[in-house]
Amino acid sequence: MNIILLGPPGAGKGTQAERLEKSHRMIQLSTGDMLRDEVKSGSELGLQAKAIMESGELMPDDIMVQIVAEQLCRDECEFGFTLDGFPRTETQARALDGIMREKGLKLHGVIEMKVDDDALTERITGRFSCAKCGAGYHDRYHRPKREGVCDECGSTEFKRRADDNEETVRQRLAAYHAVTEQILPYYREKSILRTVDGMAPINEVTRQIEDAIAELQ
Numbered sequence: 001m002n003i004i005l006l007g008p009p010g011a012g013k014g015t016q017a018e019r020l021e022k023s024h025r026m027i028q029l030s031t032g033d034m035l036r037d038e039v040k041s042g043s044e045l046g047l048q049a050k051a052i053m054e055s056g057e058l059m060p061d062d063i064m065v066q067i068v069a070e071q072l073c074r075d076e077c078e079f080g081f082t083l084d085g086f087p088r089t090e091t092q093a094r095a096l097d098g099i100m101r102e103k104g105l106k107l108h109g110v111i112e113m114k115v116d117d118d119a120l121t122e123r124i125t126g127r128f129s130c131a132k133c134g135a136g137y138h139d140r141y142h143r144p145k146r147e148g149v150c151d152e153c154g155s156t157e158f159k160r161r162a163d164d165n166e167e168t169v170r171q172r173l174a175a176y177h178a179v180t181e182q183i184l185p186y187y188r189e190k191s192i193l194r195t196v197d198g199m200a201p202i203n204e205v206t207r208q209i210e211d212a213i214a215e216l217q
């Protein structure tokens with residue numbers, strides 16, 4: 001099963017993609033994580049990505065399309081994948097269709113996660129993750145079961161993202177409404193778009209996504 005999770009910053013795309021990887025072995029392909037790895041590696045692309053991500057703007061389409069095309073060649077994708085953060089523009093959406101066609105893959109569905117803008121800033125500024133395994137948490141909504149210890153790997157080190165501040169979130173949100181949201185009709189016309197209530201508690205969102213996946217299969 002190959003799907004796209006589409007929603008504004010903080011909608012819960014990463015949280016739910018992580019869950020789908022565990023429950024359905026659908027590989028999480030997060031373009032944000034890929035770019036953050038580049039930043040960490042200190043590559044030329046990483047330097048460019050750092051500046052753009054911290055401003056809340058979008059990376060150029062050609063770069064993102066190339067990154068995703070390479071990822072879709074991974075053997076682990078054989079059980080399916082969840083695209084998290086891609087496509088973000090109509091150009092990327094059309095390019096993805098071309099890549100999938102070329103590789104003989106099918107896009108089963110696009111799941112839109114709807115969340116009120118007001119809730120997003122709180123979600124994003126409260127977010128942190130395990131510095132070792134990357135498991136995601138939130139100050140208020142999803143704390144580790146044992147305070148200060150990662151549920152997944154037992155590490156005691158956590159980190160926060162450089163672009164998780166109010167000003168950048170405002171810009172990321174503006175980019176979502178101005179550009180990314182505009183690709184919803186593209187998928188609606190193909191009858192593969194489903195919408196879930198991203199304002200619901202995390203487990204309930206998972207349940208709604210499971211229902212959507214069952215319907216799209």
Ligand code: AP5
Nearest residue numbers: 009010011012013014015031032059085123127137138141
């Ligand atoms: P990216 O890393 O993709 O960031 P984003 O889209 O802004 O999304 P986030 O990762 O912030 O949020 P999320 O929806 O994954 O939410 P999460 O599950 O963490 O992109 C970063 C930047 O990279 C972009 O701004 C751009 O510059 C660049 N970029 C990336 N891809 C690109 C592309 N294709 N083209 C161009 N540029 C690109 O949840 C957030 C918090 O809320 C967590 O703490 C979580 O625990 C909590 N939470 C989750 N669900 C719930 C719930 N239901 N109720 C309460 N709390 C919840």
